[in-house]
Amino acid sequence: MYVCENNNYAMxxxxxxxxxxxxxxxxxxxxxxxxxxxQNILNVREAMKFAGKYAxxxxxxxxxxxxxxxxxxxxxxxGTTYRTKDEV
Numbered sequence: 001m002y003v004c005e006n007n008n009y010a011m012x013x014x015x016x017x018x019x020x021x022x023x024x025x026x027x028x029x030x031x032x033x034x035x036x037x038x039q040n041i042l043n044v045r046e047a048m049k050f051a052g053k054y055a056x057x058x059x060x061x062x063x064x065x066x067x068x069x070x071x072x073x074x075x076x077x078x079g080t081t082y083r084t085k086d087e088v
Contacts, residue, residue: 001061004064039067
């Protein structure tokens, strides 16, 4: 089971600006995948149950968890230069 925690930002830029395909769950070529709302713990629990069962029975699966990064990536990335004032 592969899990991608997608917080909408790389270091210093948004996913839309750095990636041609932002559907990360679909980038595993022959590995099936799906996307869930990662901010909802009940969704995460059910998705992990499903993905675990699937992986045991069928092989690899990719789960993209959509979450949000509320702050910058590090001390050198305050997270304010690439976000709009409304978003901050």
